Amino acid sequence: MxxxxxxxxxxxxxxxxxxxxxxxxxxxxxxxxxxxxxxxxxxxxxxxxxxxxxxxxxxxxxxxxxxxxxxxxxxxxxxxxxxxxxxxxxxxxxxxxxxxxxxxxxxxxxxxxxxxxLSRKDRLNFPDRMIIDLDPSKDDFGEVKTAAKKIRKLLGEELGLPLYLMTTGSRGLHIVVPMKRTRDFDEVRKFAQKAARLLEQEYPDTMTTAARKNKREDRLFLDVGRNAFGQTGVAPYSVRPIEGAPVATPLDWDELDRSSLSAQSYNIKNIFKRLGSKEDPWKDMSASAVSLTSAIKELNNIFKEN
CATH class of the missing domain: 3.90.920.10 (DNA primase, PRIM domain)
Structure with missing residues (x-):
């Protein structure tokens, strides 16, 4: 009924x-x-x-x-x-x-x-989000947290991009860049792929861009494939179809230092206690949106130096 x-x-x-x-x-x-x-x-x-x-x-x-x-x-x-x-x-x-x-x-x-x-209805081919999905090959969330900090150093400190963090509610983390809608999906994907290749070169023992699982060994997969027309990402605060009803949860970066944090730390029951005691970490995300122009230039310079 x-x-x-x-x-x-x-x-x-x-x-x-x-x-x-x-x-x-x-x-x-x-x-x-x-x-x-x-x-x-x-x-x-x-x-x-x-x-x-x-x-x-x-x-x-x-x-x-x-x-x-x-x-x-x-x-x-x-x-x-x-x-x-x-x-x-x-x-x-x-x-x-x-x-x-x-x-x-x-x-x-x-x-x-x-x-x-990753785009909105009025400009479908011009995304306002770029996602790097940190997909671990083994059940080790500590490795995912370590990788996220290394990625923040490159994309955030060296390339000057605003970076937002979210547990997927499954096994990994999403790192999200809010963008002004000035570049189409092809341009954004090329930048994301190039950034992922640089990370792979810097950390070849722990990170990979290999899409095929049998090529990854035990390395963490840097998945930038969502940055394309028609592709999707799990919505923030979505429930995942996993026992415990975990929720994809936006985080503050300093929360990565919590040893108890996992990709499934928050669920449909305890998420409201969290939101009652702290602000939504993504609340002001749209105000931080940037053009990729300077980051693209800086990334190209790093490749030239290498």
Missing amino acids: GEERKIGKHSFEVSNLDKLFFPKEGYTKGDLVDYYERIADTMLPYIKDRPLTMIRFPNGIEDKQFYQKDAPDYFPKWIKTRTIEKQEGGTTNYVLCNDKASLVYLANQACITPHIW
């Missing part, structure tokens, strides 16, 4: 709220819906106006999942969408999750983890 939920100007039915989604902890679909309603004010600034891919688990995390880009015909008209042409022909009608009601509605559709574009 369902119940009517009124959020802002919109009312809709939420259903099967007692269905187990995270069996080990006993978290239900209702817990997921309530989480997204409660986190919405913090989360919405990071997802508004960004095309969104839904990862849906109708029967919880131990059953089948599916990715959905197209907004179904039955979605209410008040949920915003953006139609985007596919390279192979045809179109995709992406959801834009621009208000609390939309976020809760998606949770009721068993969308555990929204993934978002």
Whole structure:
């Protein structure tokens, strides 16, 4: 049985709220819906106006999942969408999750983890985020934290870029650069790839740009592949489909010094205690957006010197 939920100007039915989604902890679909309603004010600034891919688990995390880009015909008209042409022909009608009601509605559709574009609806080919995904080859988060500090030294101190940090809620970290929308995806990706190659040259024993897992050995993979048109990253404060319901959580850089920190430190229960005791570390991210011009020039100079 369902119940009517009124959020802002919109009312809709939420259903099967007692269905187990995270069996080990006993978290239900209702817990997921309530989480997204409660986190919405913090989360919405990071997802508004960004095309969104839904990862849906109708029967919880131990059953089948599916990715959905197209907004179904039955979605209410008040949920915003953006139609985007596919390279192979045809179109995709992406959801834009621009208000609390939309976020809760998606949770009721068993969308555990929204993934978002790195660009916004009005200038789709000009990203305002660059992501380096630190993907460890082994279960050693200490290695991920050490790598993040080294990357901060290159990109932050030497290239002068503002860097923001987030646990993925899974195994690694995302390092995010907020950018002015002056360069297209191709230019941003080339810069990210070049920066990753430099890091690989500096730290060949611990970091790699090898996309194939059998080439990585035990090294941490510097994944810059998300910096492309149509690619997505996990949204800040998204729940991951893992036991414990961990949450992708923005961090302050000094939190890397905490020995207890892991990629899954925060979850749908303890994240609110965190946000009640400290400000959202990404709150002013957009105000820090930069052009890549000087960083590109500095990176080219470093390669010349080498």
